[in-house]
Amino acid sequence: MANTDIKIKETLRSSELEPNFAEEITKHPGGEKLYLCYQCGSCAGGCPVGKITNSYKPRQIIRMALLGIKNEVLSSDSIWLCASCYTCQERCPQEVEIADLMLAIRNIAAKEGHAPKAFVEQATSLIENGRIPKITGLTQRRRTSLGLPELSPAPADVVKKIAAITGFEQLMEKLKEEAKK
Ligand code: SF4
Ligand code: SF4
Known part of the structure; x- marks a missing residue:
């Protein structure tokens, strides 16, 4: 920050x-x-x-x-x-x-167009992937080595729909535009 x-x-x-x-x-x-x-x-x-x-x-x-x-x-x-x-x-x-x-x-x-870049990036990842951190193959392999079950895919379409209905997605787009100025 x-x-x-x-x-x-x-x-x-x-x-x-x-x-x-x-x-x-x-x-x-x-x-x-x-x-x-x-x-x-x-x-x-x-x-x-x-x-x-x-x-x-x-x-x-x-x-x-x-x-x-x-x-x-x-x-x-x-x-x-x-x-x-x-x-x-x-x-x-x-x-x-x-x-x-x-x-x-x-x-x-x-x-009003103020938010730290890191928060906007996390929110964007949530909207696009249904989770803030992306689940990579490495993450899954580590889970397996620890005896943990594989993570199921996040409901990205549902999260995106909620973000659009609530205006959250549009707000993040606005903040990304502000950050470019
Ligand atoms: S809620 Fe926030 S302001 Fe209150 S004690 Fe916790 S960190 Fe501090
Ligand atoms: S504890 Fe409550 S009353 Fe005291 S400064 Fe914080 S918000 Fe104000």
């Missing part, structure tokens, strides 16, 4: 803020409780991702979202670092659904 640190200007001008950003997030599933956050930091304190990198700070992302610092949040790869372990959701005294909130922010980011 190229840009995991969120860039924050020392001086913020009100004209650079997006006052409706927080409201927009609350309209997405998982984002509804955003306004309940009072910045206690319990989420960041227990976050296993935050323990191994300074690039991921859920409390900071939430604060920036509340302030309307939209472009910096959506264009940062930091929002994609959450591992959805739900530790923070167990601990938040305000019952903010932080893991789901990150998913809501990611959904907005993707719709």
Whole structure:
């Protein structure tokens, strides 16, 4: 990931803020409780991702979202670092659904053309092959040597159909076009 640190200007001008950003997030599933956050930091304190990198700070992302610092949040790869372990959701005294909130922010980011290349590649492989990793002959031989049964073919046609009906395939096409710019 190229840009995991969120860039924050020392001086913020009100004209650079997006006052409706927080409201927009609350309209997405998982984002509804955003306004309940009072910045206690319990989420960041227990976050296993935050323990191994300074690039991921859920409390900071939430604060920036509340302030309307939209472009910096959506264009940062930091929002994609959450591992959805739900530790923070167990601990938040305000019952903010932080893991789901990150998913809501990611959904907005993707719709606006922001997503890490690696995620788009994985999603494309899922749509085309029915699985994220391709199952090669080598994989099958290793499974056999370990006494594991051969993997049956993934239902690629079903996955592709679901991706088309839900708009996921079109979204990935859009993100691939964005990446070329
Ligand atoms: S634990 Fe909850 S209230 Fe505290 S900073 Fe995180 S989201 Fe906000
Ligand atoms: S769900 Fe995400 S933000 Fe919450 S503790 Fe796990 S990795 Fe950190």
